[in-house]
Amino acid sequence: MDLALARELSQEAETKIVLFVMDGLGGLPHPETGRTELEAAWTPHLDRLAKESICGLTVPVATGVTPGSGPGHLALFGYDPLVYNIGRGVLEAAGIDFDLQPTDVAARGNFCTIDGDGVITDRRAGRISSERCEELVAGLREISLGDGVQALVEPVREHRFVLVLRGEALSDEVTDTDPQKVGVKAPASRGVTEDGEATAALVNKWVSEAQAYLVDKAPANMLILRGFAKRPDWPQMADVFRMRPAAVAHYPMYRGLAKLVGMEALAVGPTLEDSFAVVRENWDRFDYFFVHYKHTDAAGEDGDYERKMEKIEEVDAAIVTLVEMEPDVLMVASDHSTPAAMAAHSWHTVPFMLRSKWARADDCGYFNERRLALGSLGTFPAKEAMPLAMAHAGRLRKYGA
Amino acid sequence: MDLALARELSQEAETKIVLFVMDGLGGLPHPETGRTELEAAWTPHLDRLAKESICGLTVPVATGVTPGSGPGHLALFGYDPLVYNIGRGVLEAAGIDFDLQPTDVAARGNFCTIDGDGVITDRRAGRISSERCEELVAGLREISLGDGVQALVEPVREHRFVLVLRGEALSDEVTDTDPQKVGVKAPASRGVTEDGEATAALVNKWVSEAQAYLVDKAPANMLILRGFAKRPDWPQMADVFRMRPAAVAHYPMYRGLAKLVGMEALAVGPTLEDSFAVVRENWDRFDYFFVHYKHTDAAGEDGDYERKMEKIEEVDAAIVTLVEMEPDVLMVASDHSTPAAMAAHSWHTVPFMLRSKWARADDCGYFNERRLALGSLGTFPAKEAMPLAMAHAGRLRKYGA
Numbered sequence: 001m002d003l004a005l006a007r008e009l010s011q012e013a014e015t016k017i018v019l020f021v022m023d024g025l026g027g028l029p030h031p032e033t034g035r036t037e038l039e040a041a042w043t044p045h046l047d048r049l050a051k052e053s054i055c056g057l058t059v060p061v062a063t064g065v066t067p068g069s070g071p072g073h074l075a076l077f078g079y080d081p082l083v084y085n086i087g088r089g090v091l092e093a094a095g096i097d098f099d100l101q102p103t104d105v106a107a108r109g110n111f112c113t114i115d116g117d118g119v120i121t122d123r124r125a126g127r128i129s130s131e132r133c134e135e136l137v138a139g140l141r142e143i144s145l146g147d148g149v150q151a152l153v154e155p156v157r158e159h160r161f162v163l164v165l166r167g168e169a170l171s172d173e174v175t176d177t178d179p180q181k182v183g184v185k186a187p188a189s190r191g192v193t194e195d196g197e198a199t200a201a202l203v204n205k206w207v208s209e210a211q212a213y214l215v216d217k218a219p220a221n222m223l224i225l226r227g228f229a230k231r232p233d234w235p236q237m238a239d240v241f242r243m244r245p246a247a248v249a250h251y252p253m254y255r256g257l258a259k260l261v262g263m264e265a266l267a268v269g270p271t272l273e274d275s276f277a278v279v280r281e282n283w284d285r286f287d288y289f290f291v292h293y294k295h296t297d298a299a300g301e302d303g304d305y306e307r308k309m310e311k312i313e314e315v316d317a318a319i320v321t322l323v324e325m326e327p328d329v330l331m332v333a334s335d336h337s338t339p340a341a342m343a344a345h346s347w348h349t350v351p352f353m354l355r356s357k358w359a360r361a362d363d364c365g366y367f368n369e370r371r372l373a374l375g376s377l378g379t380f381p382a383k384e385a386m387p388l389a390m391a392h393a394g395r396l397r398k399y400g401a
Numbered sequence: 402m403d404l405a406l407a408r409e410l411s412q413e414a415e416t417k418i419v420l421f422v423m424d425g426l427g428g429l430p431h432p433e434t435g436r437t438e439l440e441a442a443w444t445p446h447l448d449r450l451a452k453e454s455i456c457g458l459t460v461p462v463a464t465g466v467t468p469g470s471g472p473g474h475l476a477l478f479g480y481d482p483l484v485y486n487i488g489r490g491v492l493e494a495a496g497i498d499f500d501l502q503p504t505d506v507a508a509r510g511n512f513c514t515i516d517g518d519g520v521i522t523d524r525r526a527g528r529i530s531s532e533r534c535e536e537l538v539a540g541l542r543e544i545s546l547g548d549g550v551q552a553l554v555e556p557v558r559e560h561r562f563v564l565v566l567r568g569e570a571l572s573d574e575v576t577d578t579d580p581q582k583v584g585v586k587a588p589a590s591r592g593v594t595e596d597g598e599a600t601a602a603l604v605n606k607w608v609s610e611a612q613a614y615l616v617d618k619a620p621a622n623m624l625i626l627r628g629f630a631k632r633p634d635w636p637q638m639a640d641v642f643r644m645r646p647a648a649v650a651h652y653p654m655y656r657g658l659a660k661l662v663g664m665e666a667l668a669v670g671p672t673l674e675d676s677f678a679v680v681r682e683n684w685d686r687f688d689y690f691f692v693h694y695k696h697t698d699a700a701g702e703d704g705d706y707e708r709k710m711e712k713i714e715e716v717d718a719a720i721v722t723l724v725e726m727e728p729d730v731l732m733v734a735s736d737h738s739t740p741a742a743m744a745a746h747s748w749h750t751v752p753f754m755l756r757s758k759w760a761r762a763d764d765c766g767y768f769n770e771r772r773l774a775l776g777s778l779g780t781f782p783a784k785e786a787m788p789l790a791m792a793h794a795g796r797l798r799k800y801g802a
Contacts, residue, residue: 028759064785066799346759370777373776
């Protein structure tokens with residue numbers, strides 16, 4: 001279902017939808033046991049939910065495509081990630097509550113380390129502290145570009161910051177200065193189109209002055225920029241789905257993402273208990289809660305099979321709290337797979353279940369990749385999760401007479 | 402994934418992909434045993450591969466659609482056959498290494514038999530020998546069309562030949578003179594559009610002179626033409642997927658098809674051992690091998706359930722050779738079903754498995770239609786096989802931030 005049809009069919013209702021995202025949940029078999037992280041984890045509560053749910057495996061973007069976090073989440077929100085494409089700069093800016101203007105161009109920045117020849121040796125400058133990041137950003141704010149263009153800089157955390165160029169006639173049609181690997185120099189930005197050339201020149205001027213400032217600030221003696229983008233003007237969930245949506249996410253990027261589709265990003269602490277408490281406190285104010293759990297992905301990215309298993313078990317133990325709030329629709333889903341065996345995001349299909357009193361529950365029996373594959377949803381596009389939830393929540397009108 | 406996205410995400414890698422196509426593999430249950438050809442065949446090696454593979458059933462073109470050999474293969478190469486549509490004439494011409502020019506119009510020809518009233522009694526003229534075909538073609542080459550248009554004729558094999566009209570302003574918007582059945586006369590060609598009318602007139606002039614020449618050449622006393630088409634200008638696999646693709650196919654049509662998407666068609670003998678030897682000899686020169694096995698389809702077309710079963714078992718015994726080359730991705734697939742029970746191509750879904758060390762193997766256990774249906778790939782479009790293979794071969798970049 002595309003958003004135009006969703007807008008046509010959506011209706012208000014007195015029902016609650018919860019989307020619980022275990023980031024990077026999908027895994028791969030351990031070479032010794034042949035079991036995925038999810039198969040190996042002890043998950044009696046998730047398994048019980050599976051017995052009461054319709055089940056399947058989602059394809060976040062398209063078959064074979066490894067999604068970034070943005071596309072993976074947008075799909076779960078009902079937005080086709082091949083249509084609603086987002087620049088990293090915008091995502092980072094939104095994640096720190098930066099109020100991007102329509103003419104602004106934002107980029108994600110990394111402080112990095114270069115050697116005497118200008119070759120990048122560490123793309124994260126040894127993950128400098130957030131405090132050090134703030135000090136360096138303060139210095140970068142002194143750079144003046146002139147020509148009526150401001151260069152706004154905001155720290156994110158550790159080695160990461162956001163650069164926002166503000167002025168008239170700026171373009172985001174420029175290339176990254178982040179080569180996404182070490183062992184090479186940071187390239188100059190270039191205009192992808194003629195429109196972009198003037199902005200690329202401004203970027204290069206700013207980088208050059210920044211480099212002069214950072215020269216004695218090792219390990220953060222250089223910076224790299226990527227994902228230049230303007231704020232997209234997307235349909236908002238409240239309009240499309242006629243609901244009040246909230247995001248319960250601790251990490252900036254996921255908050256930023258949620259805000260781009262019109263969710264209210266609620267303040268929340270770092271733990272799962274914090275997240276569930278925020279849901280409970282705000283139960284009456286919203287119809288839809290996106291609850292984000294980061295640690296499964298982080299463990300997967302670190303290639304830590306055991307920790308990923310433990311993080312899954314942590315969720316299993318806690319999820320009762322969420323179930324007890326009795327949402328009309330509860331989805332346990334994920335934005336992509338992050339198999340510990342690959343220590344990276346991957347293209348593999350992604351566990352999904354949806355529990356509702358109106359669900360025709362499947363016989364999968366267990367919440368893991370191989371059992372969910374037997375569910376009636378089969379392997380299906382993640383963007384269909386939202387219409388499924390809407391339907392089970394009584395929030396979609398009949399189509400046609 | 403369409404080819405534009407594939408072009409955006411594809412990256413080079415040091416990996417090998419093998420697509421092994423058992424033509425017309427899908428079958429239907431035998432009325433006595435209730436088992437399909439594949440279920441009845443003894444296939445320990447294929448079954449073992451299935452245990453290490455992700456599994457499913459492919460839909461070559463669209464649900465319910467019976468594919469010709471062209472669409473069935475194009476889908477497996479990653480080309481949506483509803484977008485990349487090919488005329489039979491072009492396929493035949495490419496299959497005999499005929500160097501089609503962009504303005505040429507090619508058609509597939511059959512010598513056929515007509516009775517005294519001009520009614521077709523055998524669409525294949527009793528399958529005359531290839532030698533006889535060559536003699537008749539030599540005669541047809543004497544026909545002159547004038548007006549700066551040449552009529553080039555080339556034998557294919559048995560009753561089949563290719564007609565290529567060469568000149569300026571020719572159109573392929575003309576109808577067939579092959580009624581695709583016996584008991585009727587061959588219709589005249591007509592222009593489908595105004596553009597096509599002049600070309601249709603040339604076709605009819607040529608057919609009329611050909612008939613005069615063939616009048617005393619029974620059983621080949623007439624000919625019929627179909628699939629008028631110009632050479633398509635399609636994206637090439639090397640550009641789209643950033644790989645070096647090779648075709649290992651003995652039959653002309655499949656070689657021709659492979660060449661249209663930019664594969665190098667390697668010289669190969671008729672046996673499975675020949676095919677696998679060619680793969681091995683060329684292992685370092687290419688990244689992707691399409692290996693074609695014809696006999697399963699031929700047995701199915703003949704309605705010979707037993708022979709089809711035997712041909713499947715022949716593959717099972719030989720496939721070890723291919724596995725031992727250790728391709729990073731091995732797909733065992735097919736272009737369509739050819740159930741012996743129907744003695745024809747059919748719309749039924751098609752067996753598929755993909756083996757890779759990065760595959761999250763399914764629990765199907767056996768390589769047959771009913772077990773593969775339980776795989777995590779479910780029933781999916783055949784055109785997704787290529788992105789899947791690319792992903793498992795580490796040849797697709799991440800999408801989005």
